[in-house]
Amino acid sequence: MTHTVDRGYPWQIAGSPGLELQRARSRPTEWATTFSRFVTVSDGLAVLAATVSTHLIWFGFQRVPVAAPIEFGIDYLFFSAGLMLAWMVALSVSGSRDTRILGTDSTEYRRVVNSTLLLFGSIGVFAAMTQTDLARGYLLTAFPLGLGILLASRWGWRRWLHVRRRRGEFSFRVLIIGNSESVRELATSLSQRPDAGYRVVGALVTDGTSGSIEGVPATRVTRNTLFARLGESTQDTVIVVGSDDLDAAAINELSWRLDAGQQLVVAPQLVGVAGSRIHTRPVAGLPLIHVETPSYDGAKRFAKRAFDIVSTSLLLLVLAPIFVVTAILIKLTSPGPVFYRQERIGMSGEPFHILKFRSMVVNADSRLAALLAEQGNGSTPLFKVKHDPRITPIGRIIRRYSIDELPQLFNVLAGQMSLVGPRPQVDGEVRLYDSKASRRLAVKPGMSGLWQVSGRSNLSWEDSIRLDLYYVENWSVTSDLVILMRTAKAVFAHDGAY
Structure with a gap:
């Protein structure tokens, strides 16, 4: 390691970073x-x-x-x-x-x-x-x-x-720099996802007063006092989030001031955009952020359909014994048909009939409005009845492990659904869409999706729409594989299923 000789130059005074390029290198913790x-x-x-x-x-x-x-x-x-x-x-x-x-x-x-x-x-x-x-x-x-x-x-x-x-281990220690509101939003988001690996240990705010934000000690700083405060925290990662007081020159200076092993992250105000769609490219000396337009056609759609056909065919062969046993149990324990059909809205607003194993008594739909009214949720979209009396004994078992949804594999094979996609909703729910929510209809609904692995029946209407829109705008074959793996865990743990 080379060292710079201190000869009293102006740039070597008052804690300036000097020319020790080794300090600017980012080494992992x-x-x-x-x-x-x-x-x-x-x-x-x-x-x-x-x-x-x-x-x-x-x-x-x-x-x-x-x-x-x-x-x-x-x-x-x-x-x-x-x-x-x-x-x-x-x-x-x-x-x-x-x-x-x-x-x-x-x-x-x-x-x-x-x-x-x-x-x-x-x-x-x-x-x-x-x-x-x-x-x-x-x-x-x-x-x-x-x-x-x-x-x-x-x-x-x-x-x-x-x-x-x-447990609080194996995480980057984060110091957030920005205005109070932006710091609060980021600190809240990171605290809700500890598995992301960013544990906030402090904040430097460019407005308001010193105190605490979301349980994190926050210190009021100005541009002149910012760099002096950096050494007072034990961070190994510094995240800069929305602040008019920190321009490009200040952020560049900040990158030089950080110790070796510390990393600088700038959080752009891009919410709901997957990292795979974000690319930074230098244009005319400026690091411009390019956001790819969501794509639903061409090779990606062909790959998704091919994956659906091959995977569904294999699943139908492997799960054939479960189909037979479930059908027999339903027929023996409850009068009525084995399968339940209901109209749902598919891609581009096209209606289709979704197929499920019947898990409720016959004519259960006619009793739904009264049950919702009893629980005070008659006007709530997407609401499901807890401890639903219409569910048969066998129905409770097959719903717990999502066996009732296996016949939807035939909907996937027919091209009406996909293995992964937004939740298939009924016409009444679709009529509540605004222009943004209607983007859900740009792709086929799925047997599973982000909603399936993020709470299922416990999700609110707003959360379900938000997750579905994120999927539609950022979907890829790789993300589908990840969701399917998470689905297996959610099904066996029967999280949010009732």
Whole structure:
């Protein structure tokens, strides 16, 4: 490390940052470095397990040479070792173990998937260019097996990290700088999501007075006293949020004043926009933030439909015994049909009939208004009756584990619904939409969605609309996979189901 000799220059006086560029480098905190190493070892074991298993499946303990026009003297044992090394390099280069994304949103999973796709795609292109006859079965086995183990291990580490973060551990210590209202909003949001890994330890406000905001000590500062106050907190992350007093020059100066290992984050006033849609690009020397327009057509829609068809077909085959047993139990324990049909509103406002296993007595719909009136919620959209007397004994069981919704797989196969999407609503609810809420109809309704994994029946009308709009405006194949994994947990835990 180089040091700047103090010779009394003006920029070396009164705590100026000097020219020690090492101070401006951002190094992860100790816990982040440790956790990243854990994930690296886990990735290595996952790749090792996938390649060794694939090699044993296809070649056993034999040394089979790779067929190529030119004799390289390479066998599949050597190829497997090279694949493991290349896979680990690809995961590292893609930034999939960046401490800023580990355990947060779908970015981590997306980088794992993209790096794996790029690696195997490159191997295929190289084999075609060199006319090397690689065993296709080997690659077709190693790819899904390795990717599946990698994603499962990352999910496991994420669950472990979230548990620790809810205990107040393994989190970035955050100092928020901005006006009082912006600080309050951000502090509240971060406190509601401890698994995000940002624990607020203090705030510097540019208006009002010193005191406490949402239980966080807040100190009133001016532009002149801001930098002197930075060293009074134990933060490793500084977040700047809406304040007219902090212009570009002040933020740039702030980045120089931070100690090594501290990171500076600027929170733009973009609410409800997923990180995958936000890109910062330098234009004319200015760091402009580009927000991608929500896209529902082209390759993304084709990929979503293909995923729905393949996954639904497999689920129908696997779940066939549950269909049969459930149908028999419903027929034996309650008079009436096995299935329940109800009109719902689909994409572009097109009505369709949703299919469910019947979990209530016959003519249950005619009693709904009276039950809602009894509970004082007759005018509340999306309200569901708790301890509903219309539900049959078998109905309570199948609703608890969402078995009643399995017939909707046929709606998905017919193209009326998707596995993941906004909640399918009835005509009366859709009539309450304003122009913003009507964007829910831009995509197909889903069997599951953000509403399913965020409280289900416990959600208010406003929360349901907010979550559905967020999904519509930010959906991707990767986010669908994440929601489906969270759905499995919510179903088995029967969170918010009644």
